[in-house]
Amino acid sequence: MEKTLDLKFNYTDKKDTRSGFGDGLLEVGRKNPNVVGLCADLIGSLKMGAFQKEFPERFFQTGIAEANMMGIAAGLSISGKIPFTGTFANFSTGRVYDQIRQSIAYSEKNVKICASHAGLTLGEDGATHQILEDLGMMKMLPNMTVINPCDYNQTKAATMAIAEHEGPVYLRFGRPVWPIFTPANQKFEIGKAWKMIDGKDVTIFATGHLVWEAVIAEAMLREEGISAEVINIHTIKPLDEEAILESVAKTGCAVSAEEHQYNGGLGDSIAQTLIRNNPAPLEYVGVDDSFGESGTPTQLLEKYGLNADNIVRAAKKALARK
Numbered sequence: 001m002e003k004t005l006d007l008k009f010n011y012t013d014k015k016d017t018r019s020g021f022g023d024g025l026l027e028v029g030r031k032n033p034n035v036v037g038l039c040a041d042l043i044g045s046l047k048m049g050a051f052q053k054e055f056p057e058r059f060f061q062t063g064i065a066e067a068n069m070m071g072i073a074a075g076l077s078i079s080g081k082i083p084f085t086g087t088f089a090n091f092s093t094g095r096v097y098d099q100i101r102q103s104i105a106y107s108e109k110n111v112k113i114c115a116s117h118a119g120l121t122l123g124e125d126g127a128t129h130q131i132l133e134d135l136g137m138m139k140m141l142p143n144m145t146v147i148n149p150c151d152y153n154q155t156k157a158a159t160m161a162i163a164e165h166e167g168p169v170y171l172r173f174g175r176p177v178w179p180i181f182t183p184a185n186q187k188f189e190i191g192k193a194w195k196m197i198d199g200k201d202v203t204i205f206a207t208g209h210l211v212w213e214a215v216i217a218e219a220m221l222r223e224e225g226i227s228a229e230v231i232n233i234h235t236i237k238p239l240d241e242e243a244i245l246e247s248v249a250k251t252g253c254a255v256s257a258e259e260h261q262y263n264g265g266l267g268d269s270i271a272q273t274l275i276r277n278n279p280a281p282l283e284y285v286g287v288d289d290s291f292g293e294s295g296t297p298t299q300l301l302e303k304y305g306l307n308a309d310n311i312v313r314a315a316k317k318a319l320a321r322k
Contacts, residue, residue, distance in 0.1 A: 005219040008197050008230075011179035017209075018116040018173050020152040022047025024159025025084055025114075029055050032082065035163055038073055039086040040066045045175075046086035046116050066091045070099040070111070077109040082163055088122075089115035089172060090131040093138060104168045105141040112162050113138075114171045118148075119259030120287070120304060121209055121297035122175040130292035136264020138170040139237040145169045145190060146236040148258075148266075150211035152180045154234060157188035165190055172208065174259075176297040179212050193240035195247070199229030202315045203247045206257040207233045207266050210285070210306060214257055217311035228315060236266055241273045248280050253318040257285040257311050259301075281321035283314035 029035045029051050036058045037051050043061070052059040062069040066087055073083035085092070092115035093100070104111045120130055139146045145167060149155040155173050162169045196211075197218050206214035211232045218228045229247055233240070248254050254274075256267035267284040274280050287304050301307045 005216060006222070007215055007219050009181040009215050011181040013180050014177040015152040015180055016175060016177050017149065017152055017155040018045070018175060019047050020149070020155030021114055021116070021159050021171070021173050022050060024156035026050045026054065027156075028160050028163040029058065032163060034080055035082045035084065036060070036076055037084050037086065038062055038069050040064055040069050040091060042087050045088070046114070048086050066096045067099045070096050071103055073111045074103040074109045077111050082110055082112065084112045084114050086114050086116070088129060089118035089134050090129055093134040093170075094131060097137060101141060105143050108143045108167050110166055110168070112169045112171060114159070114173075116173055117175045118172045119174060119208065120292045120300040120306065121259065123297045123300060124294050126294040127291040132259070132261045132287050132292065133264060134172065135236050135258070135260050135266065136268070139264075139269070143168055144237065146172075147190065147234060148172045148208040148236055149234050150208055150232055151178055151182050153182045153184050153186060154188065157186045158234065161188040161190055174209060178209055181212060181215065188234075191235045191238040191240060193243035194232040194234065195229065195243065196232050197228070197230040199227040199251065201227045201251055202319055203229045203231060203251045203254040204257060204311060204315065205231050205233050205244065205254060205266065205270055207236065208259050210257040210259055210311075213306070213308045214311055216308035217315065220308060220312050221315055226315065226319070233266055236269065239269050239273065241277075244270055244273050245277050248274060249278060252322045253281040255283045255285060255311060255314040255318055257306070259306055260286055262286045262288055281318045283318045285310050285314050
């Protein structure tokens with residue numbers, strides 16, 4: 001389907017977003033001697049091996065002791081270091097929420113919580129390793145910045161940007177190879193949404209892997225004479241409310257698309273923004289109050305309704321409610 005559509009963005013390569021994190025971490029490590037890495041026995045999965053090899057004195061293998069890793073990171077930050085912790089998103093949030101809340105968020109420690117294998121697309125590892133609640137958990141913490149980039153290039157840029165940001169950050173990325181469709185060497189602005197495609201009939205707000213699905217959906221809608229605006233919400237918190245309100249004021253309706261539960265995710269943040277300022281029809285594309293299961297990323301995205309076809313259906317439903 002992708003090959004026959006007139007896409008506004010195209011790709012020549014695919015790469016996992018976790019590799020964007022690994023490459024970005026190595027680059028910031030070379031630029032800033034205060035950057036240190038910590039990993040909970042998943043160096044290969046988090047693509048932290050290159051940083052460990054080049055800076056062994058600045059890398060800490062904490063083992064399968066994620067809570068301890070967060071405490072060590074908080075302590076390192078007190079001495080002026082910039083700790084980047086690495087493990088799966090499930091273990092970066094659910095397993096260590098108390099430590100993050102008490103030792104990092106409450107006291108605004110300069111810790112970067114970097115979480116791979118988020119959402120459904122880690123695939124065959126199944127429901128116990130998939131987490132679909134993490135954005136909600138982390139955005140509710142005061143002082144926490146929450147970022148969910150869409151491809152390798154944007155993840156690399158985000159990793160480099162958060163090293164310069166003072167304060168705790170949750171950076172979410174994934175396992176599967178995914179189209180690289182945003183520019184290399186891009187400037188990543190925390191809290192600033194990116195309008196990727198201009199439109200007038202409906203707005204598609206997307207985050208993470210589903211930004212690419214939104215690009216495909218825009219082309220599908222355009223073939224039917226529907227003009228969709230696509231906005232990449234890479235920063236969940238702080239949310240770019242100005243961009244959201246400006247777009248919906250023009251289109252009159254919207255869709256949110258995310259690899260996360262309906263509850264607590266990007267869609268909820270957008271809904272709160274609209275209801276307080278400019279109520280408008282909003283349809284959700286996300287997981288409807290369920291756990292995941294084993295399967296390939298493509299199979300799971302299709303089964304749980306997180307692909308371009310479902311974004312198109314949601315857009316038409318939002319349009320019908322205007």
